Amino acid sequence: xxxxxxxxxxxxxxxxxxxSARVALLMTSSGQVVAQHxxxxxxxxxxxxxxxxxxxASTDELARQLGSRRFGSLVHQGTRQQVFLAxxxxxxxxxxxxxxxxxxxxxxxxxLFFDRLVxxxxxxxxxxxxxxxxxxxxxxxxxxxxxxxxxxxx
Amino acid sequence: MSGPAAVxxxxxxxxxxxxxxxxxxxxxxxxxxxxxxxxxxRAVAALAAxxxxxxxxxxxxxxxxxxxxxxxxxxxxxxxxxPAGDDLVLVAVAGPDANVGxxxxxxxxxxxxxx
Numbered sequence: 001x002x003x004x005x006x007x008x009x010x011x012x013x014x015x016x017x018x019x020s021a022r023v024a025l026l027m028t029s030s031g032q033v034v035a036q037h038x039x040x041x042x043x044x045x046x047x048x049x050x051x052x053x054x055x056x057a058s059t060d061e062l063a064r065q066l067g068s069r070r071f072g073s074l075v076h077q078g079t080r081q082q083v084f085l086a087x088x089x090x091x092x093x094x095x096x097x098x099x100x101x102x103x104x105x106x107x108x109x110x111x112l113f114f115d116r117l118v119x120x121x122x123x124x125x126x127x128x129x130x131x132x133x134x135x136x137x138x139x140x141x142x143x144x145x146x147x148x149x150x151x152x153x154x
Numbered sequence: 155m156s157g158p159a160a161v162x163x164x165x166x167x168x169x170x171x172x173x174x175x176x177x178x179x180x181x182x183x184x185x186x187x188x189x190x191x192x193x194x195x196r197a198v199a200a201l202a203a204x205x206x207x208x209x210x211x212x213x214x215x216x217x218x219x220x221x222x223x224x225x226x227x228x229x230x231x232x233x234x235x236x237p238a239g240d241d242l243v244l245v246a247v248a249g250p251d252a253n254v255g256x257x258x259x260x261x262x263x264x265x266x267x268x269x
Contacts, residue, residue: 020204106207108182108200 003035004150011120012037019113022081023100025049028093029056033147038100042148052098056087073114075107084110088118090125158186161264165244168260170252172231176268177203177243185242193247202235202245223262225254236261239269 001016001024003009008026012035016024023038025045031053039045059071073086084099084107097117101110158176165174166188173189175198182203187195210220226233234246234257244265248257 103207106180106182106200106203108177108184108196109204112197112200 001035001037002150004147005034007124007126008035008121011117011124014120015113015117018116019099019101019110020105021099021101021110022104023098025052025098027053027096027098029053029087029096034095046148048098052085052096055085056096060087073111082107084114086114088121090122091127092125095121158268159188161244161268162186162188165246165257165260165264168246168253168257170249171257172247172249174244174246174261175199175202176238177245179203179206179237179241179243189247198233198245198247202233203243206235206237206243223258225258234258234261236265238265242268244268 001009001013003012003026012024012026015021016037021038024036025033025039025048026035027033027049031049033045033049036045039048055074059074063070070087073084076083076085081100081102084101085096087094087096089095097114099110099114162174162176165171173187173193173195175187175189175195176185177183177199178185180203182200184195184199187199189195189198205226206221206224209224213219213221220237222236224235226235229250231250231252232248232254234248234254236244238244242265244261246257246261248254
């Protein structure tokens with residue numbers, strides 16, 4: 001498991017152990033990856049993050065069109081693997097969790113421990129920084145590469 | 155085949171049981187529940203389905219058939235589970251004073267009626 005926010009490590013490790021999930025990705029609602037487990041290539045994690053953030057944005061808009069609140073979570077059932085996707089609010093803003101699991105786990109187990117993960121993250125999250133550095137076009141690529149190095153350890 | 159509500163009512167009539175849940179074995183989600191306050195049906199369902207899945211794999215790896223009944227004894231009571239066909243698991247939460255023998259009989263009969 002790799003992250004660019006060390007305080008998420010312990011809760012995410014616990015979630016992975018208890019839920020038996022194969023792959024997990026925590027990201028901001030804009031698709032910026034915060035932590036990942038199970039991905040071996042950076043291109044895969046960036047693609048999954050972009051697609052996950054896009055799906056959550058689409059379902060949020062769908063909920064709005066239907067006049068309801070945001071959907072809680074989305075489960076995509078495949079023949080061998082399932083994908084669980086859910087957005088949640090932290091003091092640092094809205095985050096998204098994407099979890100891939102197979103026959104070693106169940107939707108119920110993933111949902112149960114994901115809720116606990118969210119509660120732990122909410123309790124541990126440092127307050128949002130208002131005066132931090134904003135991403136600039138000239139430093140974007142360097143910052144992105146630094147994040148990818150942190151997420152993949154190379 | 156009996157309806158879920160009737161099955162749960164029958165199982166929960168056993169003295170000392172704190173409730174029962176019908177769980178979808180494939181996804182660990184609650185199908186029907188009748189539980190006392192303070193018992194988290196969603197957690198019971200998810201964890202019991204996971205336990206049954208792993209136990210089934212373990213006994214099948216040992217060349218035995220899938221378990222028909224599971225009793226998980228703890229200090230403050232037990233969790234009892236019985237598969238109902240391939241798709242469902244019937245789970246009961248028993249307090250320390252429960253008549254586990256009678257609960258086992260009722261659970262097995264109820265699981266048969268659900269299958």
